[in-house]
Amino acid sequence: MTVVLAIETSCDETAVAIVRNGTEVLANVVSSQIDIHAEFGGVVPEVASRAHLEMLEPVLTKALDDAGMTGTDIDAVAATHGPGLIGALLVGVSEAKALALAWDVPYVGVNHMEGHLFATFLEQPDLEPPLVVLLVSGGHTLIVHLEALGRYRILGSTIDDAAGEAFDKVARYLDLGYPGGPVIDRLATEGDPTAIKFPRGLLTKGNVGDFDFSFSGLKTAVINYVRKHPEATDADLAASFQEAVVDVLVTKAMRAADHVAAKGVCLGGGVAANSRLRERFAEEAAERGIDCLVPARAFCTDNAAMIAAAATWRLANDGPTGLDDGATPNLALPTV
Amino acid sequence: MDSLRCFATDTPSATKELGQTLAELLTDGDLLVLTGDLGAGKTCLTQGIGVGLGIEDRITSPTFTIASQYDGRLRLNHLDVYRVGQISETLDLDLPELLETGVTVIEWGEQIDPALPEDRLVVRLGYGDGDDDRSIRFEAQGERWTARLDTLASALGTWEVQC
Amino acid sequence: MLTLAVTSSTALVGVALADLTNEGGAANVADVGRAEILASHEVLTDRRHAEELTPMIAEVLADAGVSLDDVERFAVDVGPGRFTGMRVGITTVRTLAVATGGLVVPVTSLEALAAAHPGRNVTAVIDARRAEVFQQRFGPDGPLSEATVGGAEELAALVDDGDVVVGDGADRYLDFYNGPGRELIADRAPSAELIASIAASRTAVPGHEIEPLYLRAPDVQVNIKTRHNT
Known part of the structure; x- marks a missing residue:
């Protein structure tokens, strides 16, 4: 029996979770700063760091209360140590290391992207590798071949903007507010996804074995279209833009699943909360007759339960991280 | 004004190529401040600069983590400070130290103007008539750049236009 | 304790x-x-x-x-x-x-700097970058001013002759902080x-x-x- 308390502060969510044996979620508290940052049209790093410092103590207390536990019940403390905003990460890492010192238990530094991969197993622990995981967030767009737990290969990634960044930037251009993902998702339901034929980056026939993404051209195409067609409705723009993003993401992920003969496909990251993406992803997986896991929205967006799950596995396989651990903003997913 | 030169490209790959050619003339400690609307080609130009500096890693948008570093013939410090709210915070990123080694390219750099040294090449990217047309304007600021502007412009002669 | x-x-x-x-x-x-x-x-x-x-x-x-x-x-x-x-x-x-x-x-941090010089008038100066400093003056019986942030040149003018001037801010802006009768212990x-x-x-x-x-x-x-x- 291992009870891990994990802290996640890599971006704009202050989160603490307590997880038993890597899958049993005893507490999962997330305090979002979205309201604070909306005013600025995006996450402002210094504002995020200050908010983490203010929120972490109450969030930690609530997590312990929710689980009905005290420090003596915790076997290890984990924190996200990258990738993310350096000042934000260091608040969580400092807190986790201090707790490990005070409670005299091991500390585990966790890669945020590996956390997203483990979110999959929180809901379906018996999911069988090999899997193809599509990780899409504000900072990342990755197709990962999960050969086994801890064994990852990156099959494709973005060559310019991340998918979530494209949502944010298009929403910013159209003056729809922040964050862009939920706004466009909502607006798209009122628009026609076939109204405007936006380009599908890197999706031509010549690129069948290529799992990389490009969203910069799509962003520019939306801007060019609006400049020429000021009468276009936001709803049609949102629906057509979203359809283009989803089309590329789903097509590439499924091609990758075929390529490595995956037994299943999974979705992860903040953009995995997008309704249209969830729908198309499940449909295409069903057509192929392979397992499909689309985690609950709470486990797609940043949370600490997934960090605790990854930490449990890392602790059992690699042992604890030293207390001289810091944070790395551009930390890469460990691959084989 | 002598410190102004203008260029035009008609495809993203031409913008990249311009960046690549420019990069061959860059030296340690150079600072480029890129300004322009969304989609104007700031990251695209930076990718070209990366190629010109002999960087093999993929250069992606640094929007999420604010700053990325790449090693090539010279180190490339690539920053996107759109979300950096406070000038002093950029200094907590040790900007002065960053600027000492390699070439530094800052997207949306005008937002932290007071924190930046006077010697800089301001590159303004704008939309042209066609979808892929871009205007690229160099404004040399400080001795370091005014002295080199003619050399830079003649190397980029293919794309130079009347300002 | x-x-x-x-x-x-x-x-x-x-x-x-x-x-x-x-x-x-x-x-x-x-x-x-x-x-x-x-x-x-x-x-x-x-x-x-x-x-x-x-x-x-x-x-x-x-x-x-x-x-x-x-x-x-x-x-x-x-x-x-x-x-x-x-x-x-x-x-x-x-x-x-x-x-x-x-x-x-x-x-x-400013109190901690000043505490090294009991019984003296002390100006504690910490580098705030972008040509600014955090500064506060202390006397033998406690603070003489509020902790403040501002331009180094402007705040350096508030130092009294005879003060001990201490901290990395004074080190960085030595030209402003040097003065007659002042004891500079900047590198602290x-x-x-x-x-x-x-x-x-x-x-x-x-x-x-x-x-x-x-x-x-x-x-x-x-x-x-x-x-x-x-």
Whole structure:
């Protein structure tokens, strides 16, 4: 029996979770700063760091209360140590290391992207590798071949903007507010996804074995279209833009699943909360007759339960991280 | 004004190529401040600069983590400070130290103007008539750049236009 | 009373364990020197505050042969200084205090600098970058001014002749801070040992009440304006 308390502060969510044996979620508290940052049209790093410092103590207390536990019940403390905003990460890492010192238990530094991969197993622990995981967030767009737990290969990634960044930037251009993902998702339901034929980056026939993404051209195409067609409705723009993003993401992920003969496909990251993406992803997986896991929205967006799950596995396989651990903003997913 | 030169490209790959050619003339400690609307080609130009500096890693948008570093013939410090709210915070990123080694390219750099040294090449990217047309304007600021502007412009002669 | 003091708001990361034997004195920075230092470590670092601090606390406790549970009180440098460094120190100490049930004494970086020169008029100056400094003046009986942030040239004009001028801000802007009759001890950082000493005469509060002294608001409004103009 291992009870891990994990802290996640890599971006704009202050989160603490307590997880038993890597899958049993005893507490999962997330305090979002979205309201604070909306005013600025995006996450402002210094504002995020200050908010983490203010929120972490109450969030930690609530997590312990929710689980009905005290420090003596915790076997290890984990924190996200990258990738993310350096000042934000260091608040969580400092807190986790201090707790490990005070409670005299091991500390585990966790890669945020590996956390997203483990979110999959929180809901379906018996999911069988090999899997193809599509990780899409504000900072990342990755197709990962999960050969086994801890064994990852990156099959494709973005060559310019991340998918979530494209949502944010298009929403910013159209003056729809922040964050862009939920706004466009909502607006798209009122628009026609076939109204405007936006380009599908890197999706031509010549690129069948290529799992990389490009969203910069799509962003520019939306801007060019609006400049020429000021009468276009936001709803049609949102629906057509979203359809283009989803089309590329789903097509590439499924091609990758075929390529490595995956037994299943999974979705992860903040953009995995997008309704249209969830729908198309499940449909295409069903057509192929392979397992499909689309985690609950709470486990797609940043949370600490997934960090605790990854930490449990890392602790059992690699042992604890030293207390001289810091944070790395551009930390890469460990691959084989 | 002598410190102004203008260029035009008609495809993203031409913008990249311009960046690549420019990069061959860059030296340690150079600072480029890129300004322009969304989609104007700031990251695209930076990718070209990366190629010109002999960087093999993929250069992606640094929007999420604010700053990325790449090693090539010279180190490339690539920053996107759109979300950096406070000038002093950029200094907590040790900007002065960053600027000492390699070439530094800052997207949306005008937002932290007071924190930046006077010697800089301001590159303004704008939309042209066609979808892929871009205007690229160099404004040399400080001795370091005014002295080199003619050399830079003649190397980029293919794309130079009347300002 | 066993007290663990921490500083990490400047380039110096320091930890000291002290036995405070005399409490309840007047709340001025000159009231120091009653702490017996049992163990103390410090290191200069550019950006590795988080990496250095936690192991250093463990080492200091080990050197003194005490466990964290024996620590009755904590003291922490709450700034002003480098935001990231301040947050590392405050998060760490606050967490240790909450976890062990100890109380915390907040001490400012400027007070800690001044405390090295009891009985004198002291101007403490910490580099705030972009040509600015954090500054405060102290006399033998306590502060003579509020802690403030501003242009180095402008604030240097507030130094009195005869002052001891101390801190990395004075070091960086020597031309402004040099003057007749002034004693410049610029190359100094707040020390954990002095923070422990100051804590001897202060009231401790619960960990969650500890807040950083930023002195600077994140003035994003300025940039929002810039954004709309472009």
